[in-house]
Amino acid sequence: MGEWRDLDFRSPAGRGREWRQAVRGRFKWPLIVAAIALLGLALAVLRTPLSDWLWPETRLQALREQAAQALNEGKLTAPDGHGARELYEAALALDPDRSDARQGLAEVGAMALVQARQAIDGGHFDFARERLDLARELATPRDRVEALARRLREREAAHAGLDRLIAQAATARAQGRLDGAPDAALPLYLRVLELQPQRNDALEGRDDTLADLLQQARQALEHGELARGAQGIARVQAADPGHADLPDALSVLERHAEQRRREADQALRRQRLDLAVVAYRDLLAIQPGDEAAQRGLVAVANAHAALSERYAADFRFADAQTELDRARELAVDAPAVTLAHQHLDRARESRKRFEQEPPLARRQSLRRLLNEAAAAEQRGDLLTPPGDSAYDKLRAAQAIAPQDPAVRNAAARLLPAARRCFETELSGNRLVRASECLDARRALEGASAPVREAATRLAQRWIAVGAERLGAGELHAARSALDSARRLDPGATGLSELAARVQAAAAAN
Structure with missing residues (x-):
């Protein structure tokens, strides 16, 4: 009978419901506990941001209370964001329509004026100035702010002893101490005018001092001290852009700057490289973005690189x-400087190999190169093909024995051919080929006066080509011609005009 009682005659659906209820009962409390734990964790992590999201009015009320407390304590602003201004602005950001936050900011501005007045009475002028700035930023009525600002200037003037400052300034000017120190004439006059902008004796003293500074600047320019003269004129321009003598001084500066530019370009053409560097740097001291002066320094760097190559070819490595x-030092990234470095490395390696060869092998190599150079010259292969030309063979011989009489004779014999090559190609307006012939001339006779004159002539041709191409609307070709002319002679006549036209055309495109 016990076996029958253990049997379950309910339908399968009924048994399923009972099973689900049992499962729910078994897992109900653990799920509730887990949900509570997760909610607590979220509240612990999110804390204020979540409360702001759920109860924004609570957060606004807290900000207003904190701002009011900061205002009552006189803490109007603070870098950490807990000043009255910052707290009211935070409340306003949460709800821009709340007028109480705007009213709170207005009260901060009013309190700033109260603190400014107290600071003025107590002689704390810097703090008073800070509070006036705060009131201006909060759009406090202008008349109230400016009234206190005038009172501040009057108290500062009385405190500073302006009559004493005027006397000190006049003494400094009489002693020739015009600027450059706190007790010099110009800083003292400017200090007085900061406190009393309409004080006549200070205005007259400042103008006379500025006139003295301009006179000193003009004298510096006449003595060739371009940077010092420009610095003095800039000081006057900063102190009083409307000074009566300033336009004339600026004209004098511009005239001397153009003269210095011509001197720099001429020094470069004559290979007086140290003078060219000084002149170009003077121009950059006046105007750091002077592109023509920057190009001039690159051209000087190229000239030094060319000298380095010539010395390397003669094994004069030092x-x-x-x-x-x-x-x-002048243009570390210039292509000519990189090539000169590579040439010096190759010359050192060639010298090392040459010193390791037996004397007989050296003489044989030298004789072979000279014979090949002569054969190439007879064929008319002066510069081409690369590696087999008379010029290339001679350069290889110079690398082995630059002082050998046979090598020098070969160079002297080849030089007239290089000159004829240049003239022929230039007359035919084959400018790229003429440039190659000029390179050969430069390698054979150095940076001589005839080579510099030839470079100028070739630069003029490139300028003419650039102007023609620009007129035809071929901007890329015009810019290429401009670069070729600039490399040959940075001071060539018409170069700056072409550069300005190319720049204007590029801007228009």
């Missing part, structure tokens, strides 16, 4: 390194 260092 001189070559000195010239390369000078080039790097």
Whole structure:
């Protein structure tokens, strides 16, 4: 009978419901506990942001209470965001329509004026100035702010003893101490005018001092001290842009700057490189963005690089390194400087190999190169093909024995051919080929006066080509011609005009 009682005659659906109820009962409390734990964790992590989201009015009320407390304590502003101004602005950000936050900011401005007045009475002028700035930023009525600002200036003037400052300034000017120190004439006059802008004796003293500074600047310009003269004029311009003598001084500065530019370009053409560097740097001291002066320094670097290559070809490695260092100081990334470095490395390696060869092998190599150079010259292969031309063979021989009489004779024989090559190609307006011939001339006779004159002539041709191409609307070709002319002679006549036209055309495109 016990076996029958253990049997379950309910339908399968009924048994399923009972099973689900049992499962729910078993897992109900653990799920509730887990949900409560997760909610507590979220509240612990999110805390204020979540409360702001759920109860924004509570957060606004807290900000207003904190702001009011900060205002009552006189803590009007604070970098950490807990000043009255910052707290009211935070409340306003949460609800821009709340007028109480705007009213709170107005009260902060009013309290700033109260604190400014107290600071003025107590002689704390810097703090008073800060509170006036705060009141202005909060749009406090202008008349109230400016009234206190005038009172501040009057109290500062009385405190500073302006009559004493005027006397000190006049003494400093009489002693020739015009500027450059706190007790010099100009800073003292400017201090007085900061406190009393309409004080006549201070205005007259300042104007006379500025006139003295301009006179000193003009004298510096006449003595060739361009940077010092420009600095003095800039000081006057900053103190009083409307000074009566300033336009004339600026004209004098511009005239001397143009003269210095011509001197720099001429020094570069004559290979007086140290003078060119000084002049170009003077121009950059006046105007750091002077592109023409920057290009001039690159051209000087190229000239030093060319000297380095010539010394390296003669195995004068110390001189070559000195010239390369000078080039790097001026334009370390210039292509000519990189090539000069590579040429010096190759010359050192060639010299090393040459010293390792037996004397007989050296003489044989030298004789072979000279014979090949002569054969190439007979064929008319002066510069081409690369590696097999008379010029290339001679350069290889110079690398082995630059002082050998046979090598020098070969160079002297090849030089007239290089000159004829240049003239022929230039007359035919084959400018790229003429440039190659000029490179050969430069390698054979150095940076001589005839080579510089030839470079100027070739630069003029490139300028003419650039102007023609620009007129035809071929901006890329015009810019290429401009760069070629600039490399040959940065001071060539018409170069700056072409550069301005190319720049204007590029801007228009």
